[in-house]
Amino acid sequence: MTGGTLAFADVTVCYRRLPAIHHVTCALPLDGLVAVVGPNGAGKSTLLKALLGFLPLTTGSITLDGAPLAACAGRFAYLAQADASAAGFPITVEEVVAQGRYQRLGAFRGFAAADRAAVEQAIAELSLEPLRRRPFAQLSGGQRQRTLLARAVATGADIFLLDEPLTGLDAPSQHDLLARLAGWRGQRRLVLAVLHDLVAARRWCARALVLDRHLVACGEAATALAPAVLAEAFGRALPTAEEAHG
Amino acid sequence: MADPLALLLDPLHYQFMARGLVMAALIGAAGGLVGTVLVLRRMALVADSFGHALLPGIGLAWLVGGPSTAAMLVGAGVAGLLTALVSGLASRLTRLSEDTAFGVFFVIFMAAGVGILSRTAAPVDLLHLLFGDILAVTRGDLMLSAGVFTATVLALAVGWRWLALECFDRGFFRAAGGPSLPTHLAILTLTVLNLVSALQAVGIVLCLAVFILPAATAYLWCERFGAMLFLSAGLGVLGGVGGMYLGYHLSLPSGPAIAGTLGCLFLLSALLSPRHGLLGHLLRGHQHLDETGGRDCALPPPPATPSAQG
Incomplete structure (x- = not known):
């Protein structure tokens, strides 16, 4: 046990008075890759947005190591669903990663040695050294996700919220990204990733959180992603990997 | 061929030209800076509808305070904030998208503005508001534009990190x-301020030229936000001052001469920019980016044999 938990207690979040998720209670240790799984409209993105404080809680509370979220601003980093709209912005890979330090620095303070070190470390960790001077607009989808993940790492956060990080990536890039995230195990970094690929979720994730507007299961991936649990969440039996691949 | 120095210095003998040149440089530089943010935030046409929506505010201010710059600024500011508010509310509370909401209120505000201005007893020149007259700017107009330019530079100097993040990745x-x-x-406030500043000089219809053309041109050359800001401001000054001289020597109205000069700079860039220009695309032909180095590499030949069966 690495100590520390992210705890949801009776969490309900409403959009225009309709509950998107309701009465979610579970606790996650602050380590490892967690798949957030469920059918469309199950409240997966809502859960992430509630964690970020974008949406108010209608009931319940979320605490990090016992402290309310409002006191933990710098500990979360967010990777939104792939969005092509920003891709035209004139900026290099290195500068995107450096943006991870902006919130700490505010408007006036320049980059100190610690900030530069954090940026360099993130670039090295995500193997972006050969790309660092390339314009972000010229990168492939996988390279973009890696750059944005490096920026998240550079913030110094220890909880990473990734909303469908695999969307639009080819198979090798998906594999690369999941392998990196799964490889963080033991580094006291919690990654919550909304995934649609249940086979990949079973293969790479330590734990899973299964939602269908209420919490269906939360725990070790092998048990939380068992066929019976998924059948409950998705409302029908799903073919297992073996059946799907014949 | 006339003496080039005389071509440059002759117009300066007239106070209206000297003032016009300073004005053109100020709104060109400030417009280029704000325009960069608007282009990168994908708000170019929102800014345009904004410009039109200021009209009723200016009209009402004119009714109350006469043709004073201060009254105009207040009127335009109120109208601008009102537009931003109702459009923002409409796009959030109804199914309308942001650009549709701005489009809806721009037409309503524009109609109200023309209506108000047509009822004013004072001899308000609607054409003047629509197309501006940079040769008629007063000391007060110059002071206002200098103030707006300073405010724009300060806002960018203080907030460029936030502006870059807001344009690049709002979610993060x-x-x-x-x-x-x-x-x-x-961003909206800077837009309103710069619109008011440019209004006297180039008018509501053409002020978008000062915002969008330098930024769009710079976008074709730059791969960095900072570089784009500087180039865009420089192009704004070049287009503004160059357009003034062109208008003077060719006896063209100043507003269209400025917009035309900026337009020519844009067209030249769209043709000649090595990375994003038409000529570059044609010269590069069928070349592809390689995965890691980014260097161009030739298209590989097709496989020798079509995939064998079995």
């Missing part, structure tokens, strides 16, 4: 606890 900006909404409001 908000998630990191950054002031996304204040930054968005600051």
Whole structure:
């Protein structure tokens, strides 16, 4: 046990008075890759947005190591669903990663040695050294996700919220990204990733959180992603990997 | 061929030309800076509808305060904030998208503005508001534009990190606890201020030229936000001052001469920019980016044998 938990207690979040998720209670240790799984409209993105404080809680509370979220601003980093709209912005890979330090620095303070070190470390960790001077607009989808993940790492956060990080990536890039995230195990970094690929979720994730507007299961991936649990969440039996691949 | 020095110095003998040149440089530089943010935030046409929506505010201010710059600024500011508010509310509370909401209120505000201005007893020149007259700017107009230019430079100097994040990735900006909404409001406020500043000189219809053309041109050359800001401001000054001289020597109205000069700079760039220009695309032909180095590599030949069966 690495100590520390992210705890949801009776969490309900409403959009225009309709509950998107309701009465979610579970606790996650602050380590490892967690798949957030469920059918469309199950409240997966809502859960992430509630964690970020974008949406108010209608009931319940979320605490990090016992402290309310409002006191933990710098500990979360967010990777939104792939969005092509920003891709035209004139900026290099290195500068995107450096943006991870902006919130700490505010408007006036320049980059100190610690900030530069954090940026360099993130670039090295995500193997972006050969790309660092390339314009972000010229990168492939996988390279973009890696750059944005490096920026998240550079913030110094220890909880990473990734909303469908695999969307639009080819198979090798998906594999690369999941392998990196799964490889963080033991580094006291919690990654919550909304995934649609249940086979990949079973293969790479330590734990899973299964939602269908209420919490269906939360725990070790092998048990939380068992066929019976998924059948409950998705409302029908799903073919297992073996059946799907014949 | 006339003496080039005389071509440059002759117009300066006239006070209206000297003032016009300073004005053109000020709104060109400030417009280029704000335009960069608007282009990168994908708000170019929102800014245009904004410009039209200021009309009723200016009309009412004219009715109350006469043709004073201060009254105009207040009127335009109120109308601008009102437009931003109702359009923002409409896009959030109805199914309308942001650009549709701005489009809806731009037409309504524009109609109200023309209506108000047509009822004023004072001899208000609607054409003047629509097309501006940079040769008639007063000391007060110059002071206002200098103030707006200073405010724009200061806002960018202080807030460029936030502006870059707001334009590049709003989701991350908000998630990191950054002031996304204040930054968005600051962009809208700077837009209104610069619209008012450019109004006297180039008018509502053409002021978009000063915002969008230098920024769009710079975008074709730059791969960095900072570089784009500087180039865009420089192009704004070049287009403004160059257009004034062109208008003087060719006896063209100044507003269209400025917009035309900026337009020519854009067309030249669209043709000649090595990375994003038409000529570059044609010369490069069928070349592809390789995965890691980014160097161009030739298209590989097709496989020798079509895939064998079995």
